[in-house]
Amino acid sequence: MITCIAIDDDPLFLQMLGSYFEEYENMELISTHPNPVNGIMQVVKKKPDVLLIDLEMPYLDGFETLDTLDKKPKIVMISAHVNQPAKEKKLRIDKYIRKVSLTKELLEQVISEVANEQT
Template sequence: MNCVILDDEPLAVELLSQYVAETENLSLSFATTDAFAAIQFIQKNEVDIIFLDVQMPELSGIQVLKIIGNNYKVIFTTAYTDYALDGYEYNITDYLLKPITQERFLKAVDKALATGIAAPLKSTGIDNDFIFIKSDSKMIKVNLNEILFIEGLKDYISIQTTKEKLITLQNLKALEQHLSGTQFMRVHKSYIVALNKIDTIEKNRIFIGSEVIPIGETYRDIFLKRIEGNKL
């Protein structure tokens, strides 16, 4: 997972950079004490995890979050517990209280990895695009062309494939963003469907094999317009 470190203390940046370098599955993409440089990098590059200081002179960690959005796993680094607690309003993954030990760092990373879904490969026109999900302490490869639909279950999602049903700790909105631009579409607050797996559409229901999936009023018009675009 690609990491960015933003902290106004050079020693903190150096320590976190060392921890990232010594951790399997992490790759340091950018480390800086400059909030504006970090924002510019994040907006132009693929980033998975951000280690973000809360109290900084130019912009606070909260202000940075407001600018970049919540499409990332964010781990706060701070000397102040009160500031860290504020971050949970922005769905942060964890917070590290300074001075940060490597053991505590690894626990935060494990939490980020446990709730992470790798983005699908960009479409190549070949039916082997895939994602990896964590389920039952394993990373499982899931081919996109085998997914029938995805159901949101509070903090978990259920992925129904042509072979099996997989449960993973994740939220539906995050996965929807990862699948943007593919053959998948949100049709209900609790469902994403694979358009190429739909058998029948009847009123406010979608039929995929023996499964019946509701179409939410909020999503109905956009969904039907996309379907109309594929009608002969």
């Protein structure tokens, strides 16, 4: 079972992710967090296989949030931005997905790919 945590300031997007995960057989969304600080505390505590994180959030953006983690799970950044940010090259982001391109099938494929990649 691949475990995931999602951090995104959009509660509707988090609800959508939750509905996607209800249909996945070997993936579990163990928690969702609209607040990056609470989300990071849960990442440290629960140690998910994959972290789904938004780029732009109030107070801490996705990169600042990731910067607080010493040991990072696989990272899938999901954003409304058209282009991948340059900072992605500095921090290890395993996959970048635009929100407008996101489908239930694409998310399942991406999570499966990044979770099974060798570090």
